[in-house]
Amino acid sequence: MLLRSVFDGELPRLVMFDLDGTLLDSVPDLAAAVDSVLLQLGRPPAGLARVRDWVGNGAPVLVRRALAGGLDHQGVDDELAQRALQMFLEAYAGGHALTTVYPGVPPLLEWLRTQGVPMAVVTNKPERFVEPLLQEKGLGGFFSWIVGGDTLSRQKPDPAGLRHVLERAGVPAHQALFVGDSRNDVLAARAAGVPCVALRYGYNHGRPIDEEHPELVLDDLRELLVG
Ligand SMILES: O=C(O)COP(=O)(O)O
Numbered sequence: 001m002l003l004r005s006v007f008d009g010e011l012p013r014l015v016m017f018d019l020d021g022t023l024l025d026s027v028p029d030l031a032a033a034v035d036s037v038l039l040q041l042g043r044p045p046a047g048l049a050r051v052r053d054w055v056g057n058g059a060p061v062l063v064r065r066a067l068a069g070g071l072d073h074q075g076v077d078d079e080l081a082q083r084a085l086q087m088f089l090e091a092y093a094g095g096h097a098l099t100t101v102y103p104g105v106p107p108l109l110e111w112l113r114t115q116g117v118p119m120a121v122v123t124n125k126p127e128r129f130v131e132p133l134l135q136e137k138g139l140g141g142f143f144s145w146i147v148g149g150d151t152l153s154r155q156k157p158d159p160a161g162l163r164h165v166l167e168r169a170g171v172p173a174h175q176a177l178f179v180g181d182s183r184n185d186v187l188a189a190r191a192a193g194v195p196c197v198a199l200r201y202g203y204n205h206g207r208p209i210d211e212e213h214p215e216l217v218l219d220d221l222r223e224l225l226v227g
């Protein structure tokens with residue numbers, strides 16, 4: 001089995017997951033919220049394809065990128081960014097009907113649960129959205145620990161969130177696994193000493209995630225259970 005091959009034939013003692021682009025295809029709702037902010041500010045909408053490349057560094061950076069119209073958000077007015085962030089949070093709280101669970105996710109989570117492997121979510125999404133979203137999408141109850149982008153003072157690519165969970169779970173880094181979709185995930189895992197699996201279907205600022213050289217790159221999480 002591919003999952004066991006990462007741990008010399010054993011199972012990991014903890015699996016931590018990224019949220020957006022890994023468990024949930026959340027960009028349609030994120031793009032709708034971004035576009036509602038831009039329209040309220042009298043600007044043209046950004047559209048799903050561009051927002052997809054801007055997701056991954058949390059809501060404040062997503063909003064700044066939307067105001068800048070690109071990944072580089074230097075020079076965006078701080079007061080405007082703050083106002084736009086409040087508008088975004090309000091719009092995004094309005095609903096998540098367009099967000100879907102990637103098909104490989106439920107089979108892997110169910111299987112890990114039957115094996116007694118504890119699970120966690122470490123995301124850059126603001127913490128307030130995470131638990132309700134997991135519940136709404138049928139993924140509530142799987143995760144023993146949840147770290148959002150504003151839970152600690154630092155977010156991914158900083159390893160603080162992963163270390164926070166490792167400590168609480170009492171699991172050494174090399175016996176845990178992190179599953180993500182972006183460069184931030186690979187860098188955070190590497191800095192924490194945690195092996196990393198990355199998904200090609202997610203959001204990585206428009207670049208192939210293979211370039212970041214995680215331990216494994218997959219197209220579907222069910223591949224972990226095969227072999
Ligand atoms: O909110 C974001 O920017 C992305 O969140 P993620 O860390 O779950 O991919």
Ligand SMILES: [Mg+2]
Nearest residue numbers: 018020021181
């Ligand atoms: Mg992600």
